[in-house]
Amino acid sequence: MTNTIEITKAQTSKIHEVDFENLSFGKVFTDHMFICDFKNGEWQQPEITPYAPLTLDPSARVFHYGQAVFEGMKAFKDDANKVWLFRPEDNLLRINKSAERLAMPEFPKDVFMEGLKALINLDEAWVKPGFGNSLYIRPFVIATEPAIAASPALEYKFLIICSPAQSYYSGDVRVLIAEQFSRSANGGVGFAKAAGNYAAQFYPTSLANQEGFQQIIWTDADTHEFLEEAGTMNVFFRINDTLVTAPTNERILDGITRKSIIQIAQDSGIAVEVRPIKVSELIEASKSGALKEIFGSGTAAVVSPISAFSYKGDVFEIPKDVKSFSSIFKEKLLNIQYNKSEDPYGWRQSI
Numbered sequence: 001m002t003n004t005i006e007i008t009k010a011q012t013s014k015i016h017e018v019d020f021e022n023l024s025f026g027k028v029f030t031d032h033m034f035i036c037d038f039k040n041g042e043w044q045q046p047e048i049t050p051y052a053p054l055t056l057d058p059s060a061r062v063f064h065y066g067q068a069v070f071e072g073m074k075a076f077k078d079d080a081n082k083v084w085l086f087r088p089e090d091n092l093l094r095i096n097k098s099a100e101r102l103a104m105p106e107f108p109k110d111v112f113m114e115g116l117k118a119l120i121n122l123d124e125a126w127v128k129p130g131f132g133n134s135l136y137i138r139p140f141v142i143a144t145e146p147a148i149a150a151s152p153a154l155e156y157k158f159l160i161i162c163s164p165a166q167s168y169y170s171g172d173v174r175v176l177i178a179e180q181f182s183r184s185a186n187g188g189v190g191f192a193k194a195a196g197n198y199a200a201q202f203y204p205t206s207l208a209n210q211e212g213f214q215q216i217i218w219t220d221a222d223t224h225e226f227l228e229e230a231g232t233m234n235v236f237f238r239i240n241d242t243l244v245t246a247p248t249n250e251r252i253l254d255g256i257t258r259k260s261i262i263q264i265a266q267d268s269g270i271a272v273e274v275r276p277i278k279v280s281e282l283i284e285a286s287k288s289g290a291l292k293e294i295f296g297s298g299t300a301a302v303v304s305p306i307s308a309f310s311y312k313g314d315v316f317e318i319p320k321d322v323k324s325f326s327s328i329f330k331e332k333l334l335n336i337q338y339n340k341s342e343d344p345y346g347w348r349q350s351i
């Protein structure tokens, strides 16, 4: 396979039709997309083309058996109009890990990095400067082979599409601790960014929404005793001045924001415990006043503070703290992402 990407530019740009002050997340896409087909056992010529609908055979396996994995990442523009990515290789490693679990082919890292950078260079005007503005990047892989036999497809498409985003304030996030439904199972695909994990979450989350909770804190499928993730984010608990988060395993997604926060916390002298944490411990900590914060972590919102949780009908409110750990982590991460501070970790990468 050749690494030289074939580029077909869009005739005109849609950028002037976009109201960048009023973006709703993930609805507007840039002028171009990256696309690469897999067939005859190998990835074919990678291309950048005008953003356009795909034509797929109705029997394409993705429609029937959900062979689909994806990633979420962002590009940021600094005050000198330079564009930066955040730990992009980690996204490629993870999409390949997800792909392996769904019996899909891995994508070569050099082609990914080259394609990603070429695509963002081409659509650079869509990355708006200013804190909070970013370009949300969605790489994904789907099984396209037209055949409904229940076995792994022999043909796939790898795509990257991009959507301009503003920082969003999610409002007060109140969460329900899962007692019945599960996000993932032992030996399952919880660690993978598999499309089906999201589909399976929509129904229980909509039930929680009806009860006035925006998200679910997922617990382990066996006992529902251990806290695992918050919605589609990893979850952190601050008990007194110690930060606690569950170790990643086959049921928990290994978030890049999560591991960055752990690193920053440790380097800021904050005690971090990566260990299983029980619902009962959380309730006791809440009752004694030791529970100071709960927050989710993920690329889209960086951190998402949680203001209350509910378990077996009881609601526990979490006091608001102006000097929260989550706001400290958010600021430190954003400063690295927007090139406003030193990056001792080498996480930031220019395009």
Ligand SMILES: *Cc1c(COP(=O)(O)O)cnc(C)c1O
Pocket (backbone or CB within 6 Å): 072, 193, 229, 231, 232, 233, 234, 253, 254, 255, 256, 257, 258, 297, 298, 299, 300
């Ligand atoms: C994507 C995702 C996360 C967050 O991962 P980041 O790399 O931090 O964006 C956490 N949990 C689940 C289930 C996810 O799908």
